[in-house]
Amino acid sequence: MSSDFGSARNGSPGKLDRPAFVSALKACGALQFGTFTLASGKTSSYYVDIKRAITRPDLLRTIAEAMAPYVRGASRIAGVELGAVPIAAAVSLASDTPYVIVRKAAKEHGTRHDFEGELNRGDLVLFVEDVVTTGGTLRGAIDRLREHGAVIENCVCVVDREEGGAILLAEVGVRLHALLRASELVAR
Helix, strand or coil: CCCCCCCHHHCCCCCCCHHHHHHHHHHCCCEEEEEEECCCCCEEEEEECCHHHHCCHHHHHHHHHHHHHHHCCCCEEEEECCCHHHHHHHHHHHHCCCEEEECCCCCCCCCCCCEECCCCCCCEEEEEEEEECCCHHHHHHHHHHHHCCCEEEEEEEEEECCCCHHHHHHCCCCEEEEEEEHHHHHHC
């Protein structure tokens, strides 16, 4: 199934038809209103459930194609379990770049790895993420991959909730790029 809001399919790699993408996210139930407790512990009147979008091939493809240009020069893509893993896999396919799955916490058994996949000291890694709020989980994952020798300068997310994540990441030298800002998603 091809998307009407995709990027490379209408001749402009990495570009996103934002109004159509916003409509598609709303149509699949990715934007919900009510009272929600976020991973950061904050309470919000809306919730962005990108998992509703990334389980649909047309929307996942659109996200991957829009994120693929950010991979230029990177040796690896990284995504934190659970929400970012399908995104990392799709961007990997769209860019022909290997990816690693970063665990929220190191395994307590077996190999006790912080991540799955190959990572070499000095690899330039692009992090992908579904939704960034405060950036705390992402910053922890970045710190842990840096301990393994990764070089991380950029992260691209589907939605930046604009609640401090970009600032927190900037403090550790990582620039946050977003396909959409929450203000764009909620306002339309």
